Amino acid sequence: MRNPPSESASSNGFAFLIKNRLHHALSEIGDAFRLLAETIFQIFRPPLQLDLLMKQLLFIGFNSLTVVLVSGFFTGMVLGVQGYVQLKPYAVEGSVAQFVSVSVVKELGPMITAFVLSGRIGASITAELSTMKVTEQIDALEVMGTNPVKYLVVPRFLACSFMLPTLTIFSTFAGIFGGYVAVVSLFGFNGDFYILQVQNNLYVGSVLISLIKATSFGMAIAAVGCYKGFSISTAGGAEGVGTATTGSAVISLITILVLDFVLNHILFNILGMI
């Protein structure tokens, strides 16, 4: 038998929960955009501490190069194998280099690099900043008259925004090379023809799309990583650091996917880039 009061109570409880979650999510998005606005404001406020920026550029760029090259290379190999096998029944396997290069340059190069960096750098930024928050190091910075956004967020934001497109270039070359190795060694594809096809299908517009995407992903990774690091409460402890770090990696990945869709729509549909 149905029990109307209890059902009503349960539905009210559910509505309350949804309302609370929504309120929390909107308030977090608001805070994240506030931090982003303050970061952009601080970028243009001298002095820019070049030593801090160099340290982050090295950490993000140099330390991520190997993993980005390896992931790019194997992504290209997978594309080469899949492309060749899928195109062969239609007797157009000769277009495999075009398939690999266009996919890698416009989509997979920036995407794979962003995925690797969101797990590696985004999570590391959150873990570092949230640990600083919990151990009152960020409070100490403020008491000593140093703006934590200027000192901690700006170098990370700039370094991510600059290093992600740089690493994407490496990842893209590794991907095209991976495709070359796969189709030449496994299917006896003509190597010179592969290179010629890549050259014929590599447009300045495609490279620009790749770099715009990569820069946007870099900004998103740094913004999410720093926001999640700063948003933890001092009383959060080790558990709070763990939750913030996991949350940062998940939110970064979702943000990259959403941003990729939005950018594809703007760049291809609205601006008509190829």
Added chain:
Amino acid sequence: MISIKNVRKTFGEKKVLNGFDLEIPRGETLVIMGRSGCGKSVLLKIIAGLLAVDTGEVWINGTEITKLKKKPLNQIRRKIGMLFQSAALFDSMSVAENIAFMLDQHTDLSQQEMRKIVDEKLKLVDLHGVQELRPAQLSGGMRKRVGLARALAFNPEIILYDEPTTGLDPVTCTEINELIRDLNQKLQVTSVVVTHDMHSAFSVGTLMVMLHEGRPLAYGTPEALINEENPVLQQFILFGAPDQILNIDNPTLKTFTGRETQ
């Protein structure tokens, strides 16, 4: 020097400070006591400008700081040194870099001049030869001393101590208490010490305030507070302080707390 007027601060539903008033005269060492979670550290963070008040005013050296923008607030903060509960040393820097941080950020001093100041401040807190060590290589007591040296680097007029003896063994606690007392006498600074360690409170304080339900329950010299008849205060002191402290005229106690026998 520090004046707190009708300060209110709530976190969600919890009223932490409920119309709090307090005056801290120049050169005094005020100890803020109270049970865990009563808002002692919140009060200290409000004085340091780390937390905003809901209503009320905080005056430091004649300037009301609660409505100040970042830049003028940072000017005031340069006159304040703070020792955090966990010392809050920057893990990625050496001891010397930690102490020189403020000088590096806000002055044009040369590396040599900064090194000289670092050595001088380390000497003040009785540490030698630790300049190149990382915070992870230091013991709890040493970390507090380095934190204190960092707080002193800019020659502050006010020093804030958040639970300076928490997590330390009794011998190190006594050493830190002596250090705080010596520094206050040597440098003639105004100090605010948050603690629930009665040994520490009676050892360093020249003034004391007991925080209870968001308001000052009792305020005065240590001797005056001992003689207060408020049961909440007496219970707090009775459970926290060593037995002998309850009779302030006891000469053994005076020696123990560093107060000379009259």
